[in-house]
Amino acid sequence: EDKVVQSPLSLVVHEGDTVTLNCSYEVTNFRSLLWYKQEKKAPTFLFMLTSSGIEKKSGRLSSILDKKELFSILNITATQTGDSAIYLCASTSGTYKYIFGTGTRLKVLA
Amino acid sequence: KAGVTQTPRYLIKTRGQQVTLSCSPISGHRSVSWYQQTPGQGLQFLFEYFSETQRNKGNFPGRFSGRQFSNSRSEMNVSTLELGDSALYLCASSLGQSSYNEQFFGPGTRLTVL
Numbered sequence: 709e710d711k712v713v714q715s716p717l718s719l720v721v722h723e724g725d726t727v728t729l730n731c732s733y734e735v736t737n738f739r740s741l742l743w744y745k746q747e748k749k750a751p752t753f754l755f756m757l758t759s760s761g762i763e764k765k766s767g768r769l770s771s772i773l774d775k776k777e778l779f780s781i782l783n784i785t786a787t788q789t790g791d792s793a794i795y796l797c798a799s800t801s802g803t804y805k806y807i808f809g810t811g812t813r814l815k816v817l818a
Numbered sequence: 819k820a821g822v823t824q825t826p827r828y829l830i831k832t833r834g835q836q837v838t839l840s841c842s843p844i845s846g847h848r849s850v851s852w853y854q855q856t857p858g859q860g861l862q863f864l865f866e867y868f869s870e871t872q873r874n875k876g877n878f879p880g881r882f883s884g885r886q887f888s889n890s891r892s893e894m895n896v897s898t899l900e901l902g903d904s905a906l907y908l909c910a911s912s913l914g915q916s917s918y919n920e921q922f923f924g925p926g927t928r929l930t931v932l
Contacts, residue, residue: 742920750822750908750923751861796861805874806851806921810860 710735712799714809722817725787729795729812732779737802741773741780744796746811751796754782787816820845822911822924830930836897839927843890843911849873850892851921852884855906864907867892868914896929904931 715730733741740758744751755764757773757780764771768787773780784791794811801807823842831837843850852864863876867886884894890911896903906928910921 744923749925753920753922756920798861805863805866805876806853807863808853808861 710799710801710805710807712797712807712809714795714797714812716812717810718813718815720815720817721787723788725816726783726785727787727814729782729784729797729814730779731781731797731809733797733799733807734778735799735801735807738775739800739802742798742800742806743771743780743782744798746794746796747792754795784814787814789816789818792816822909822922824907824909824924824927826927827925828928828930830932831899832932833899833901835899836895837899837929839894839896839907839909839929841892841894841909841911841924843892843909844922847911847913847922848890849912849914849919849921850886850890851910851912852892852894853908853910854878855908855926856904861908864894899931901931904929 712733740756742756743754755771760775768785771782792815794813796811798806798808825840849868851866853861855861865875865884866873870886881897886892906926908926909924912919912921
């Protein structure tokens with residue numbers, strides 16, 4: 709059965725810290741790996757990764773995919789209180805499905 | 819460009835009733851997916867529609883059904899509601915097939931079943 713596992717489940721850090729969120733996947737006919745940020749309502753898109761070893765960056769956030777080891781990481785440097793959210797990882801398969809992990813709840817303390 | 823819209827935003831029903839939720843995708847998007855989000859289970863895929871055809875269905879009972887219209891708007895129906903159906907129902911649209919395109923989520927419909 710296809711699955712996506714995220715770790716840690718929750719994390720509390722102080723402003724300025726760097727955090728690394730993990731996502732491993734087992735998906736039949738893998739297509740892509742996506743990261744979303746969910747604050748209060750709908751998830752908002754962060755990154756889509758399809759190729760191994762190519763880092764995607766957006767400001768203080770970056771992500772990379774390892775298709776051999778079947779995992780991805782999301783890094784956030786110099787964290788701010790506004791980074792507090794649930795970070796969701798999802799994998800897409802050739803059968804058009806999105807499989808989401810249960811998320812990592814990040815809390816950044818001032 | 820307007821985002822994904824969902825109606826209603828909040829809904830309270832009683833067990834045994836049925837409910838219909840609506841989703842209007844971003845203009846030009848042809849794919850609409852539905853998800854159920856609960857604190858215990860996270861985001862669970864319900865089904866995806868592309869050009870009025872259901873492409874795939876998650877592991878939900880037949881009480882959950884949907885459809886997509888020619889203008890890409892989609893509806894989701896849940897019949898014979900159970901307490902466990904209380905959840906946030908999210909709709910997401912993408913330009914093409916969801917496996918290759920990022921999805922944009924709507925604000926969700928919060929369904930409470932009493």
